Amino acid sequence: MNAVLFDFGGTIDTDGVHWSEKFWEYYERFKLPVAKKDFARVFVRSEEELGEDSSLSSATFYATLVKQFTLQFAILGFSERHEVLMRIINACYADVGKTIAGARNLLNDLHGAYKLGLVSNFYGNLEIVCKEFSLDRYFDTMIDSVVVGIRKPDPAIFQLALDRLAIAAQEAYVVGDSYERDIVPGKQLGCTTIWLKGKSWTAHPTETPATDFSIEHFEEIRKILF
């Protein structure tokens, strides 16, 4: 049996939209007074701070979103807009839930035909989040960078997934939204790569020789794998 190794953030939870772009959608939708270029800096700073926050390792996705938006609001000086903050968080959580439900249909169909793995630069709570969205049943292995102490783009994190699944790289697909973090290391190991080329906050690279398949929506994986 062949295997498919999936990225989580930006791939399964947003259908290819980078999280900085996803957050930005809500700042626009709720008409918050911030420029996109300023928000980009806030996003980077808040993610750096959250990377140091060990309490996230036991947080649900909802609790993680609360922390992310609350920290962004604090950096922006919007701390008094608590009511907007909660409306944003709830809207975002509902949207992500819908996107993941779509992905779940495909995972349900792949499950049984392929061994499935998850390889993610996350916060230590990947398994909790997968349980929260009823995704855990589909994955034969779930690898969280914080738990294993290896981060993408190090190919070793993908190799660990292959080892756990007892699958050769040549028998595996790697699916992810980041050319640099998913596709390049996947190809380096000898996997077949599927780049979910969605909405990125930086320009996509023009030369992408490590890409075997390029798609714009998660659902298009179906055409490749069936």
Ligand SMILES: [Mg+2]
């Ligand atoms: Mg990603």
